[in-house]
Amino acid sequence: MSSEAYRAGGLAATRTGSLRDSLAAVGGSYYWELRKLVAQKRSWIGLAAAAIVELVFLISIEISKVTPNDGPYADPMGQGLRHSGLALTPVVLKEIAYFGPAIIAALVAGDIVANEDGGGTLKTILVRSVRRGEILAAKALALFTYVIVALVVFAVTGIVAGTIAWGFHPLANISGTRISAALALALTFAAIAVYAVPTIAIASFGLFLSVVTRQSVAAVVGTIFYALALEGLAALPAIKGARPYILVTQLHAWHGPFQTPTNWTIIGHAIWISVLFAAPPLIVAWIVFRRRDVAS
Amino acid sequence: MFDPYYRQPMTQPEGSGRRPVEVRGLVKRYGRVNAVDRVDLTVESGDVYGFLGPNGAGKTTTLRMLLGLIHRDDGSIRVFGRDPAADPVTALAGVAGFIEEPRLYPYLSGRANLELLAALDLGGAGRKEIDEILELVELGDRAGDKVGEYSQGMRQRLGLASCLIRRPRLLANGVDPAGIRFLRALLRRLAGEGMTILLSSHLLAEVQEVCNRVAVIDHGRIVHEGALADLETGGSYRLQATDIARAVDALEPLDAVAGLRRELDELTFTLGGDEDTVELTRALADTGVGIRALVREQTTLEDLFFRLTESDADLREAEAAIA
Ligand SMILES: Nc1ncnc2c1ncn2[C@@H]1O[C@H](COP(=O)(O)OP(=O)(O)OP(=O)(O)O)[C@@H](O)[C@H]1O
Numbered sequence: 001m002s003s004e005a006y007r008a009g010g011l012a013a014t015r016t017g018s019l020r021d022s023l024a025a026v027g028g029s030y031y032w033e034l035r036k037l038v039a040q041k042r043s044w045i046g047l048a049a050a051a052i053v054e055l056v057f058l059i060s061i062e063i064s065k066v067t068p069n070d071g072p073y074a075d076p077m078g079q080g081l082r083h084s085g086l087a088l089t090p091v092v093l094k095e096i097a098y099f100g101p102a103i104i105a106a107l108v109a110g111d112i113v114a115n116e117d118g119g120g121t122l123k124t125i126l127v128r129s130v131r132r133g134e135i136l137a138a139k140a141l142a143l144f145t146y147v148i149v150a151l152v153v154f155a156v157t158g159i160v161a162g163t164i165a166w167g168f169h170p171l172a173n174i175s176g177t178r179i180s181a182a183l184a185l186a187l188t189f190a191a192i193a194v195y196a197v198p199t200i201a202i203a204s205f206g207l208f209l210s211v212v213t214r215q216s217v218a219a220v221v222g223t224i225f226y227a228l229a230l231e232g233l234a235a236l237p238a239i240k241g242a243r244p245y246i247l248v249t250q251l252h253a254w255h256g257p258f259q260t261p262t263n264w265t266i267i268g269h270a271i272w273i274s275v276l277f278a279a280p281p282l283i284v285a286w287i288v289f290r291r292r293d294v295a296s
Numbered sequence: 297m298f299d300p301y302y303r304q305p306m307t308q309p310e311g312s313g314r315r316p317v318e319v320r321g322l323v324k325r326y327g328r329v330n331a332v333d334r335v336d337l338t339v340e341s342g343d344v345y346g347f348l349g350p351n352g353a354g355k356t357t358t359l360r361m362l363l364g365l366i367h368r369d370d371g372s373i374r375v376f377g378r379d380p381a382a383d384p385v386t387a388l389a390g391v392a393g394f395i396e397e398p399r400l401y402p403y404l405s406g407r408a409n410l411e412l413l414a415a416l417d418l419g420g421a422g423r424k425e426i427d428e429i430l431e432l433v434e435l436g437d438r439a440g441d442k443v444g445e446y447s448q449g450m451r452q453r454l455g456l457a458s459c460l461i462r463r464p465r466l467l468a469n470g471v472d473p474a475g476i477r478f479l480r481a482l483l484r485r486l487a488g489e490g491m492t493i494l495l496s497s498h499l500l501a502e503v504q505e506v507c508n509r510v511a512v513i514d515h516g517r518i519v520h521e522g523a524l525a526d527l528e529t530g531g532s533y534r535l536q537a538t539d540i541a542r543a544v545d546a547l548e549p550l551d552a553v554a555g556l557r558r559e560l561d562e563l564t565f566t567l568g569g570d571e572d573t574v575e576l577t578r579a580l581a582d583t584g585v586g587i588r589a590l591v592r593e594q595t596t597l598e599d600l601f602f603r604l605t606e607s608d609a610d611l612r613e614a615e616a617a618i619a
């Protein structure tokens with residue numbers, strides 16, 4: 001056995017303060033944050049839930065006796081149900097808009113820092129060569145990646161299952177314009193992309209709670225509560241005028257791509273409102289995480 | 297209260313900036329508890345340094361500050377001349393360690409854990425080096441298993457591996473019983489290769505065999521710091537003499553001799569240090585008593601530890617509890 005392996009020397013190069021070093025540090029940590037997510041059961045439960053919700057809706061629509069213009073048929077693009085598989089994802093998106101993303105984002109966001117706090121691995125990684133801010137940035141990026149992957153899993157499951165059940169056919173968009181199946185397919189992913197933006201803002205709040213509460217369960221529950229509270233706020237008649245500026249309202253901006261002409265206004269609006277909601281929790285999380293004692 | 301063991305913070309000697317560890321006047325308070333109370337530590341290059349103390353003494357808290365994980369309330373810390381609080385990544389470039397037991401990802405394999413940490417070292421160990429170190433800590437055949445399935449001892453060994461892949465010049469570790477037997481031989485070898493080692497433990501007997509210097513901490517204060525050799529001086533002695541009765545008369549008046557007792561044809565007593573034997577032999581010679589044998593009993597760190605940390609308050613408490 002070679003003694004070269006552990007010869008004392010200290011890391012050859014100490015880091016410089018360059019941006020390139022920082023990006024490399026974030027990149028390396030990001031890769032491993034993803035690997036951690038892949039290795040954790042909780043991540044797969046979230047993805048499975050995203051897929052299953054489509055299947056549950058498909059089956060319930062298949063076996064239900066609701067008449068057209070009723071229930072889900074009244075949803076945007078609901079007229080296409082049973083006629084085109086591409087109607088399934090928009091309808092389910094409408095039905096779960098408020099709580100779906102909150103639950104899936106919360107599940108992982110609330111855990112991503114708190115889990116390492118509780119398990120003591122935070123102190124293991126904080127004594128290596130990556131700065132705290134870089135670790136948090138990598139975690140945020142991995143979290144956002146997860147949210148996007150979960151939404152893609154959701155969409156792909158809906159498209160595949162819907163197509164198997166009802167075929168790959170043209171359908172009417174939200175404005176009533178008939179669009180080809182291929183266009184509907186592309187627009188579904190555009191809608192998912194728009195939908196991801198406020199979802200990421202909710203996840204950002206979950207990350208913040210994960211940092212400050214240090215408790216996975218508290219952060220997960222808190223994030224869901226946050227989304228529900230915002231929804232309650234948006235429903236208050238007294239502040240009707242503020243409604244467009246509340247985060248959860250942006251969970252409907254995915255309609256934009258399915259309108260004729262494309263409603264860029266609500267898409268742009270959703271993006272900047274989401275950024276406004278995401279920035280404070282991310283900034284506070286960053287400040288707290290960089291300074292706070294890690295004693296677990 | 298006067299505390300004879302408390303030392304005033306030393307002024308920094310010239311050219312001391314490159315010492316592995318230099319801690320001066322370190323303080324950490326939790327509410328009213330002074331978890332760490334004006335602690336000074338100096339670890340020289342090449343030391344295997346034992347940081348010892350009973351439960352709750354402040355070892356872990358000190359180590360956390362040393363590794364830049366928690367803030368201090370007062371004092372200074374220099375690791376190879378740099379302050380880990382100001383810039384942990386730079387200050388700790390030559391340092392690896394874990395606090396209490398190593399904490400690794402239970403849902404990743406042993407090898408994946410090491411790869412992850414090597415990645416976070418930025419330019420850390422490669423695959424070949426990781427394999428070698430896994431062999432070294434005798435985890436080669438279990439490296440693919442999840443750490444959650446490891447025994448405590450295996451986890452301790454993987455923890456050590458996680459430090460070694462960083463090629464540290466200073467290894468700062470807590471030690472727990474599960475891994476110690478394995479660690480001992482390896483630590484000695486690492487020290488032989490020039491690694492400075494700081495071991496924090498309340499397991500005296502175990503650490504004693506590997507350390508050349510120790511600091512003993514109790515209630516947040518350093519009650520002893522020094523070379524292990526210094527500690528081994530003094531303690532209990534046994535004397536056999538040509539005339540035991542006259543030997544007692546000769547020794548009784550001496551200040552240096554304490555706890556004098558006669559056991560058959562032997563005397564037992566304690567001395568403050570080996571140098572006190574000069575006075576002792578002179579007193580015996582003056583009374584015309586010849587020495588047949590004068591033997592110092594081996595002082596274990598354990599004895600020392602209790603001598604240093606068993607404060608009067610503790611004794612009174614114990615007496616009160618009995619009464
Ligand atoms: N996060 C904390 N909050 C409050 N008090 C703390 C905290 N951490 C440590 N303490 C207190 O500081 C003192 C020193 O604790 P520390 O963990 O450093 O002891 P230790 O020497 O490592 O003990 P052990 O051998 O049991 O590990 C104790 O009185 C402990 O209760």
Ligand SMILES: [Mg+2]
Pocket residue numbers: 355356357396
């Ligand atoms: Mg401890």
